[in-house]
Amino acid sequence: xxxWWMTLNLQARRILLAGFLAAVVSLAAAAWWTLRVxxxxxxxxxRPQDAAVMAxxxxxxxxxxxxxxxxxxxxxxxxxxxxxxxxxxxxxxxLHGTVGLELFNNTDFGVTDFAQKINYQRALQGELTRTxxxxxxxxxxxxxxxxxxxxxxxxxxxxxxAALTLTVRxxxxxxxxxVSGIQxxxxxxxxxxxxxxxxxxxxxxxxxxxSSDAESDAGGSARxxxxxxxxxxxxxxxxxxxxxxxxxxxxxxxxxxxxxxxHVRVTTEDVxxxxxxxxxxxxxxxxxxxRESARDNGTPDARATDARAGRGNSMQRDVEYQAGRRTEHxxxxxxxxxxxxxxxxxxxxLGEQQRAEVHKxxxxxxGASVERGDTVVVQAVAAVSVxxxxxxxxxxxxAPSATGAPATFPAWMPGLLAxxxxxxxxxxxxxxxSARTRVRQLTERERRATLAQVQSWMLxxxxxxxxxxxxxxxxxR
Numbered sequence: 001x002x003x004w005w006m007t008l009n010l011q012a013r014r015i016l017l018a019g020f021l022a023a024v025v026s027l028a029a030a031a032w033w034t035l036r037v038x039x040x041x042x043x044x045x046x047r048p049q050d051a052a053v054m055a056x057x058x059x060x061x062x063x064x065x066x067x068x069x070x071x072x073x074x075x076x077x078x079x080x081x082x083x084x085x086x087x088x089x090x091x092x093x094x095l096h097g098t099v100g101l102e103l104f105n106n107t108d109f110g111v112t113d114f115a116q117k118i119n120y121q122r123a124l125q126g127e128l129t130r131t132x133x134x135x136x137x138x139x140x141x142x143x144x145x146x147x148x149x150x151x152x153x154x155x156x157x158x159x160x161x162a163a164l165t166l167t168v169r170x171x172x173x174x175x176x177x178x179v180s181g182i183q184x185x186x187x188x189x190x191x192x193x194x195x196x197x198x199x200x201x202x203x204x205x206x207x208x209x210x211s212s213d214a215e216s217d218a219g220g221s222a223r224x225x226x227x228x229x230x231x232x233x234x235x236x237x238x239x240x241x242x243x244x245x246x247x248x249x250x251x252x253x254x255x256x257x258x259x260x261x262x263h264v265r266v267t268t269e270d271v272x273x274x275x276x277x278x279x280x281x282x283x284x285x286x287x288x289x290x291r292e293s294a295r296d297n298g299t300p301d302a303r304a305t306d307a308r309a310g311r312g313n314s315m316q317r318d319v320e321y322q323a324g325r326r327t328e329h330x331x332x333x334x335x336x337x338x339x340x341x342x343x344x345x346x347x348x349x350l351g352e353q354q355r356a357e358v359h360k361x362x363x364x365x366x367g368a369s370v371e372r373g374d375t376v377v378v379q380a381v382a383a384v385s386v387x388x389x390x391x392x393x394x395x396x397x398x399a400p401s402a403t404g405a406p407a408t409f410p411a412w413m414p415g416l417l418a419x420x421x422x423x424x425x426x427x428x429x430x431x432x433x434s435a436r437t438r439v440r441q442l443t444e445r446e447r448r449a450t451l452a453q454v455q456s457w458m459l460x461x462x463x464x465x466x467x468x469x470x471x472x473x474x475x476x477r
Contacts, residue, residue: 039066040078042085046071047140050095057088098126121145128189132166132182137174140167140203145190160193162186167203179208223261226335230257234366238342241365245358251346255366258339264332289320340374342366350380 008016042065043054051071058065058076063084065076076084101123111119125143132141142165148158164186168174183195200209234255242251293316344362358378368374 037064038078039075040081042074042076042081044069044073045139046074053093053095054088057091057093058084061087098129099123100126100130117147117149121147124190128186131185132164135178137168137172137178138166139169141165143186147190159197160190162190162193162198164198164200165203166200166208174202174208183209223259226261227257227259230259230335230337231255234340234342237365238344238362241361242344242346242358245361246346246348250348251344253345253362254343256341257337258341259334260332260336260338261334262332263334264330266330266332268328268330269326289318291318292316293318337367339372340366340368342368342374342376344376344378345381346378347381350378355380 005013043050046054048071051067051074054074055065055067058074061084063076063080065074067073068075099122103119103123103126125145128143129141132138132143144163146161146163148160164182166174166182179200180195182200183198186198187193187195198209199207201207234257235253238253238255239251242253243249245251295314295316342362344358346358350358355378359376362368362378363374363376366376368376
């Protein structure tokens with residue numbers, strides 16, 4: 001090989017080395033292309049705890065994986081994505097730090113009753129968390145249940161409660177009906193829990209749910225919010241009716257609502273009497289038991305003419321009545337409308353009949369009642385007058401027109417005013433341009449060029465002056 005290498009010239013050696021290097025590079029590229037792993041996303045947007053659980057399970061399966069997005073995304077070979085995903089989902093992984101009803105798959109007979117209750121509470125919290133996380137707007141959730149302990153012979157007076165912390169995705173927001181739906185969902189899953197006892201806050205600690213407690217409803221912020229929502233709702237209804245009647249943007253409605261924020265509980269107990277037919281229909285209560293007994297004294301009476309009366313019989317009647325009772329509980333919730341005031345403005349003149357019709361429409365739209373003392377005012381914008389200020393001495397007011405409408409300018413007056421404004425602007429611009437021309441001074445070179453041009457014009461017009469005109473030494477200055 002050495003002798004053969006020495007027989008080659010320099011060019012042949014270079015060609016041979018280049019071919020060898022090209023073969024090595026091609027072989028390395030082919031090996032890298034063949035042995036490389038095409039990674040695909042297995043799970044994304046994971047919490048650090050969930051990513052750790054996934055990584056531990058993949059290590060048990062001896063699968064190759066990489067972490068991306070600061071550990072929030074797990075990537076595996078594209079050919080094994082679906083297989084690994086099905087295997088992981090088939091296992092009972094405590095994702096989001098919770099466990100569900102799979103906690104009872106392996107029951108232990110030695111577990112105490114208290115431990116079973118705690119496990120049931122954990123499983124219930126986990127199942128609720130998984131259900132809430134299925135909503136697209138929610139990124140993370142934590143559910144806490146406070147279940148009172150129930151005794152065998154005594155029922156606990158405390159009611160169950162629930163607290164939820166929801167982390168909303170960036171750019172997303174939960175609507176009021178969604179928050180109410182989550183409250184009802186949790187209340188339906190926990191025995192004895194009502195929707196008003198479910199408190200929901202976001203990741204910033206802001207309450208998303210409205211508590212049913214009277215103390216919280218009596219707060220100033222809750223009252224203002226309730227009042228604003230009611231007024232906006234009624235204003236939209238009234239404005240929709242006016243837009244249909246006069247066209248969009250031609251009318252405006254403003255509603256002021258007075259709410260009754262007091263919780264009223266009224267308990268009424270009435271006695272329901274029953275009429276006794278033997279007593280002539282007099283109410284005597286409900287007949288429960290009646291007993292009659294006859295007794296014979298056994299000693300005859302000599303003065304009695306009747307044989308039956310002579311035996312001295314006696315009759316005893318015992319009647320037992322029970323008065324009926326009717327109990328009625330009336331509970332008035334806070335937020336009832338006490339009074340409504342509506343103001344409707346229309347951008348066109350209205351007659352008396354039209355005003356009355358609009359009054360009826362607006363009153364029906366917002367549910368105004370005369371018996372309740374509600375007020376509905378309909379006013380045309382053209383008829384709204386400003387309080388007239390006292391005129392200064394010597395001022396003569398213009399008399400209104402014969403039709404009663406205020407006097408206006410002639411039709412040609414706006415055009416004349418516009419032309420006068422344009423003329424004044426043009427004159428000001430011209431004066432400013434001329435002032436700039438006057439203020440500007442010529443440079444030394446421009447002065448010399450101008451002087452030379454003037455001299456040439458003079459020589460052309462008068463050749464006789466060509467011999468006599470000599471430029472002075474300092475003429476250019």
